[in-house]
Amino acid sequence: MMKLEDIAKLAGVSHSTVSRALAGSTLVNRATRERIEAIANDHGYQVNQVARNLKLQHTNTIGLIAPELSNPYYPKLIQCIADYVSAAGYSLQLHLSGKNQENEDKSLVNLRNNRVDGILLVTGEHGLMAAEYAAGLHKSGIPIVLMGWFPGADAFDFVTGDDADGARQIARHLLDLGHKNIAVIGKPVHRGPFDRTTAFINEIAQGGVVIDAANLYEITSEQDAILAVKQLLQTEPRPTAIFAYQDSIALVVCKELQAAGIRVPDDISVIGFDDLDMASYVSPALTTVGCHIDAMAKALVQRLTERITGETAAAEPVGVVVPTRLITRQSSGPAHDISS
Amino acid sequence: MMKLEDIAKLAGVSHSTVSRALAGSTLVNRATRERIEAIANDHGYQVNQVARNLKLQHTNTIGLIAPELSNPYYPKLIQCIADYVSAAGYSLQLHLSGKNQENEDKSLVNLRNNRVDGILLVTGEHGLMAAEYAAGLHKSGIPIVLMGWFPGADAFDFVTGDDADGARQIARHLLDLGHKNIAVIGKPVHRGPFDRTTAFINEIAQGGVVIDAANLYEITSEQDAILAVKQLLQTEPRPTAIFAYQDSIALVVCKELQAAGIRVPDDISVIGFDDLDMASYVSPALTTVGCHIDAMAKALVQRLTERITGETAAAEPVGVVVPTRLITRQSSGPAHDISS
DNA sequence: CACACCATTGCAATCGATTGCAATGCAGAT
DNA sequence: ATCTGCATTGCAATCGATTGCAATGGTGTG
Numbered sequence: 001m002m003k004l005e006d007i008a009k010l011a012g013v014s015h016s017t018v019s020r021a022l023a024g025s026t027l028v029n030r031a032t033r034e035r036i037e038a039i040a041n042d043h044g045y046q047v048n049q050v051a052r053n054l055k056l057q058h059t060n061t062i063g064l065i066a067p068e069l070s071n072p073y074y075p076k077l078i079q080c081i082a083d084y085v086s087a088a089g090y091s092l093q094l095h096l097s098g099k100n101q102e103n104e105d106k107s108l109v110n111l112r113n114n115r116v117d118g119i120l121l122v123t124g125e126h127g128l129m130a131a132e133y134a135a136g137l138h139k140s141g142i143p144i145v146l147m148g149w150f151p152g153a154d155a156f157d158f159v160t161g162d163d164a165d166g167a168r169q170i171a172r173h174l175l176d177l178g179h180k181n182i183a184v185i186g187k188p189v190h191r192g193p194f195d196r197t198t199a200f201i202n203e204i205a206q207g208g209v210v211i212d213a214a215n216l217y218e219i220t221s222e223q224d225a226i227l228a229v230k231q232l233l234q235t236e237p238r239p240t241a242i243f244a245y246q247d248s249i250a251l252v253v254c255k256e257l258q259a260a261g262i263r264v265p266d267d268i269s270v271i272g273f274d275d276l277d278m279a280s281y282v283s284p285a286l287t288t289v290g291c292h293i294d295a296m297a298k299a300l301v302q303r304l305t306e307r308i309t310g311e312t313a314a315a316e317p318v319g320v321v322v323p324t325r326l327i328t329r330q331s332s333g334p335a336h337d338i339s340s
Numbered sequence: 341m342m343k344l345e346d347i348a349k350l351a352g353v354s355h356s357t358v359s360r361a362l363a364g365s366t367l368v369n370r371a372t373r374e375r376i377e378a379i380a381n382d383h384g385y386q387v388n389q390v391a392r393n394l395k396l397q398h399t400n401t402i403g404l405i406a407p408e409l410s411n412p413y414y415p416k417l418i419q420c421i422a423d424y425v426s427a428a429g430y431s432l433q434l435h436l437s438g439k440n441q442e443n444e445d446k447s448l449v450n451l452r453n454n455r456v457d458g459i460l461l462v463t464g465e466h467g468l469m470a471a472e473y474a475a476g477l478h479k480s481g482i483p484i485v486l487m488g489w490f491p492g493a494d495a496f497d498f499v500t501g502d503d504a505d506g507a508r509q510i511a512r513h514l515l516d517l518g519h520k521n522i523a524v525i526g527k528p529v530h531r532g533p534f535d536r537t538t539a540f541i542n543e544i545a546q547g548g549v550v551i552d553a554a555n556l557y558e559i560t561s562e563q564d565a566i567l568a569v570k571q572l573l574q575t576e577p578r579p580t581a582i583f584a585y586q587d588s589i590a591l592v593v594c595k596e597l598q599a600a601g602i603r604v605p606d607d608i609s610v611i612g613f614d615d616l617d618m619a620s621y622v623s624p625a626l627t628t629v630g631c632h633i634d635a636m637a638k639a640l641v642q643r644l645t646e647r648i649t650g651e652t653a654a655a656e657p658v659g660v661v662v663p664t665r666l667i668t669r670q671s672s673g674p675a676h677d678i679s680s
Numbered sequence: 681c682a683c684a685c686c687a688t689t690g691c692a693a694t695c696g697a698t699t700g701c702a703a704t705g706c707a708g709a710t
Numbered sequence: 711a712t713c714t715g716c717a718t719t720g721c722a723a724t725c726g727a728t729t730g731c732a733a734t735g736g737t738g739t740g
Contacts, residue, residue, distance in 0.1 A: 051726035391696035
């Protein structure tokens, strides 16, 4: 592949001059520059970024670590991130951790070795992250912005949706609809101040209704939701509403309910969280909470690029919380009468 | 950040020795090596890959260009690709072209400048690619494997699903079900020997039924499908089956049909293509054609890595076609009687 | 005519690794 | 004691850029 030196020979100048010319420096004569540009163009010269990166001590590359792509939430987020990253003039190095802590670690050192300028870490819901881990992460010296919150995340810049508020909106919605017997199918609590389940239960309590412990289902995979539903259908009196931790669970729940002959929302209301595209396609269309994914992605890369360029003077990590909103569709309705 | 030289000083040896020690070379005394390893470890030394890449003239990075992430087909594919790529010891540089030729070009030169070892190009259905473009691509000198086919693709290694065969399977399925009045809602033909629409129409003809020209709807976006359906519902006699070019279209079609009070499949059968996850969630679950995405991804990165390492002696480009299979679900049923 | 100054250009160091070849030193053979 | 050979280690070149500083030459001024 053609290099600076080759062009220099062709143009009868030194490689320094070629470098300057191609960079558009005013330090080189206009005529010379144009001649060099023409030659470089004719021969399809393309700068060797890796040499350039070595000299310049940066790579114009941002590393992105995300759990997976099979939950549609992530592609949506990554799409936005990719767009903002590329708009900011960076390339994206993508690593999928598969919700696996070890992989995440490997990706992190890989990214560091490759001297990416900054890292976006989407931790997902695996909750494996710990303060200790965070500390190790921290001294890598590379700017990192976290998507989501976990214990210890406060040591970093982070961006998260206001899931707690979203959960509260759902709670009020259900309360307004007259529901008094409500089930929660959720994942283990790990998001502290932003935890959906916790906020939901608290707000429900605020409305004067308590959720029976038996109606709290804690699952770790979408598949487990099926079991939860089966179990739930046995309880007496049967709940009139179900709050699912996320849309992907809510979808399974609806499907299972319908398979059992239960009508949604006539018999049981179901509410999800995330506002996946799919949520509006299924029938009944899912009532859920939307996350302004685009806004989050924007905040994420904005924060990171500011850290990279040093625009953000503050040494203090900052967290940005983007609002969520309830999206009422067909899967939620008034509580039906029950002969208690 | 700690460099080779620093470790060398600490260990009282030359940086050459450190380099060799860390690479596990037999050219360095065992005791020395272990001492160096310990020191490097204590000080958290991490090799600078960009310097290493420069010297070694490769980057252990594969570039991936895909159209977008909002059609669920791509995340699924990319997930698989990412897994195989990482299993093969490479990193992934991801570029989303947004179905835009110009972006695709930019990504291509960016990837080239970054000296990725090889490129995976997922062209999608935008059909913008042309033989001329391909030629330009070709002389970049970097190994490229194409996902999908377009005119001119034969100059490259490529991997594609046997969409034509899938379309034929659908045709036979519909024929078996007794359909004689069939509509096609498709995208512009551009996949030559692998084109779905063409293969479908031919196979239907093989079965002795001809598709009325008025029943051939050519659309370019999912949204247009709505118009097509509206128009279709006006025709007399009304088709008893619709073949949609891809699941994302089929979903819109079903939704629109149902909104108009038409029952699927009782009144009209609908068949898609791609087997998105979503296809099994909607109601009625979609009859479609599955693509063995994992197999394609595997073939894709296998082919590319072979090119990179030079295992594949053949200068001749090779195309691999992976089989497709019909997945019969609820959206297709026997043709209803019509009083023609 | 001499000198200062400015516009161009080239020289050479540098980024942080890898690696062929030369140098060193010690052990064993003669 | 001298020499050969092997195991270690270091020197220095190289990968392909960027850039501070020196060198060059031409022009304008006193």
